[in-house]
Amino acid sequence: MTPSILINSLRWIMLMALQIVVLNNIYLGGVFNPWIYVLIILSLPIDLSPLVILLTGFFTGLTLDLFTHTIGMHTMALTLLAFLRPKVLAIITPRDGFDFGSSINVRDLGWGKYSVYALLLIFPHHLMLFALEAFSSGLIWLAVQKTILNTLLTFVLILIIQSFTPLKEKQ
């Protein structure tokens, strides 16, 4: 259990740093704004209880909010993602359950299942986030456009990061 906590804490720190220090300072046409910190929740261990995931989502979102001065917005969006994660995970679970010791990444799930899993979670998160950013019915179309663009962008970035994940030797 200890290595798992260590790995997840390290991932938390590195992804948050990447999001806050690098990605939040890149403005591409004012529309492209990927939020790869969602990978923190996406990559949490399979057997973690929904309650722990929900609380992790809430406090991770709140932490990011404090750095981006958007109190509440990321908190709400990431809490939604954390709530939906167990439900989406249930969709892609094989009939006889996951192999013992497997984790949620491209290597263990395969490209197809991982893509379904990631997109089904990134999309609601981004929709919630950009809708809250607009916070007015007049801007909702722009919010939907930004959601679709950035969902794809975040997804591609996550796949790139996944391709760098060192391959653990399988026991």
Place this chain on the structure above:
Amino acid sequence: MRKLIQVILTHYVFGLFLLLELIGFLMMVRYNRYHQISYLSWLNEVTGGWNTRVSNVTQHFSLVEDNAILAEENAQLRAKLANSYLNVSSNFNPWIDTVYHQNFIYRDAQVINNQLNQQDNYLMLNKGSLSGIKTGMGVINSRGIVGIVTDVSPHYSVVMSVLNSKFKVGVRLKNQEYFGLLKWNGGDLNHGTLINIQRFVEVQENDSIETLGASGIFPEGIHVGQIDSVLPLEESNTWEIQVSLSAQLQQAKHVYVMENVFKEEIEKLEEDIQ
């Protein structure tokens, strides 16, 4: 039994999810200026609709008094009409006068919600931005000043009333032209406090207090109230003056929202100073 526990557990997570989202939402509308304004404006529309319904019923109970107040005001205004004046000097004909320019536009509105029991009281009016009301406009009734508009939604507006600890307005003694600040310390709904009047000014009880018109929110010379009692403020060389407010907000139903035509010009100048 195990299934039951499982059901409770899953719903427990859902309940916590809703709670966390609510906390997130409240933080968002509390700490983000843009979200706060949008949310308050939306809330105005919702509560305003409800308050209108209540007001539609309750306004009939005070029709007699309201009519008396309006008739009294009409009499005062008629007395100011040109045909109420006798031209005693045939040398001058002051009919067409280009020296004066309209300074304040009055819009009538009705109070649909009137809060009186707080330290910071607010009123709600049945007109909003669609009727041309903007934040920062002054509100009076036929008897005195009522407050300043602080929030506007399309159909409703919120007024910070005189009975609010944040409300301050520049006023002066009617017959002496010395000016000070009027504020409200809470408690008594009919009394405010006038500060910053120097000790050397001879203040009489029952003197009238009127607006100074310095900030451009209220016109000059609108009746505010009368002096009740005068006491020296400790450790200073000013008076602390109790003023009985004439507006009588408990009965305020019909009010006027005043737009200063030159407000932008005044604000621009004030910005230049800073």
